[in-house]
Amino acid sequence: MELALGNVSKIYGETIAVDQVSLETNPETGVLVLIGPSGGGKSTLLRLIGGLEAPSSGEIHHAGNPLPKEEDALRSFRKQNGFLFQNFNLFPHLTALENLVMPLTKVHGMEKSAADEVSRSVLDRFGLAEHAEKMPVQLSGGQQQRVGLARAMAHKPGLLLLDEPTSALDPEMKAEVLDVIDELRREGQKIILTTHEMGFARKVGDETAYLSRGRIIGRGIGNELFTNPPDPEIEQFLAKVMKW
Numbered sequence: 001m002e003l004a005l006g007n008v009s010k011i012y013g014e015t016i017a018v019d020q021v022s023l024e025t026n027p028e029t030g031v032l033v034l035i036g037p038s039g040g041g042k043s044t045l046l047r048l049i050g051g052l053e054a055p056s057s058g059e060i061h062h063a064g065n066p067l068p069k070e071e072d073a074l075r076s077f078r079k080q081n082g083f084l085f086q087n088f089n090l091f092p093h094l095t096a097l098e099n100l101v102m103p104l105t106k107v108h109g110m111e112k113s114a115a116d117e118v119s120r121s122v123l124d125r126f127g128l129a130e131h132a133e134k135m136p137v138q139l140s141g142g143q144q145q146r147v148g149l150a151r152a153m154a155h156k157p158g159l160l161l162l163d164e165p166t167s168a169l170d171p172e173m174k175a176e177v178l179d180v181i182d183e184l185r186r187e188g189q190k191i192i193l194t195t196h197e198m199g200f201a202r203k204v205g206d207e208t209a210y211l212s213r214g215r216i217i218g219r220g221i222g223n224e225l226f227t228n229p230p231d232p233e234i235e236q237f238l239a240k241v242m243k244w
C-alpha cells in the first residue's frame with residue numbers, strides 16, 4: 001500500500017492522542033499492523049487514516065493523494081474503505097443478511113437484488129450461509145464478528161481497517177476470525193489493523209509499527225520488529241506480552 005503520514009497529530013482537549021507521527025509504508029506492504037500499549041494511539045491513528053476524523057495537524061496521503069479535507073470528498077473517500085470496530089458492530093434490529101444488504105443499497109447505491117446476491121455469497125464464503133436470517137443476538141460473538149467482517153468487505157473496499165478484530169473472543173472464535181483475515185490478505189486485500197495478539201501480528205503483518213504515547217517508536221518490515229526490536233521499550237513490551 002502507498003500510505004504516507006507527515007507529522008500527523010490528534011489532540012483531544014488536554015490529551016495528545018497522536019503526536020507528530022510520520023510514516024511511509026513500504027509499497028509491497030499488503031497488511032500494516034499497529035501494536036503497542038493501551039492508550040498509545042492505535043485506534044485514533046486508524047480513524048485518522050480512514051478519514052473518520054480529521055487530524056489536528058499534519059498530512060495524510062493515500063496513493064500520493066492527500067486525504068480530502070472538504071466534507072463531501074471525505075465522505076466519498078470513507079465509502080471506498082471498510083471498517084470493523086470492536087464496539088460498533090452490527091445493527092441489532094437487522095438480520096445478518098440485512099446487515100450486509102442495507103449499506104450496499106443505502107450507501108453504495110446497489111440494486112436490492114444485486115445487493116442480496118453479493119451479500120449471500122459473502123456470507124457463504126465466511127461460513128455463515130445458514131445464519132443469514134438470524135438476528136445478531138442469536139449469533140455467537142465469533143459469528144457476529146465474522147458478519148461484521150463480511151459487511152466491511154462486501155463492497156470490495158480499497159482499504160480494510162480493523163480495530164482489534166478479535167478482542168473479547170474466545171480462542172476458537174479468534175482462530176476463525178484470524179483465518180478469514182489471513183485469507184483476505186492472501187487474496188490481496190489491503191488491510192490496516194490493530195491487535196494485541198502478537199502471534200497474529202507476527203504472522204499476518206507485512207509491516208508492523210509500534211505506537212506508544214501517540215508516537216511511532218519503531219517499525220519493521222515482515223518479522224523485523226519482533227526478531228530485532230529497534231528500541232528497548234519495544235523489547236520490554238514484547239517480552240511482557242509474549243511471555244504467556
Ligand SMILES: Nc1ncnc2c1ncn2[C@@H]1O[C@H](COP(=O)(O)OP(=O)(O)OP(=O)(O)O)[C@@H](O)[C@H]1O
Nearest residue numbers: 012015016017036037038039040041042043044045
Ligand atoms: N474521542 C476522544 N476524546 C478524548 N480522548 C480520546 C478520544 N479518543 C481517544 N482519546 C485518548 O487518546 C489516547 C489514545 O487512545 P486510543 O484509543 O487511540 O489508544 P489505543 O492505542 O487504541 O488503546 P487500546 O489498546 O486500549 O485500544 C488515550 O489517552 C485516549 O484516552
Ligand SMILES: [Mg+2]
Nearest residue numbers: 042043044194
Ligand atoms: Mg484501541
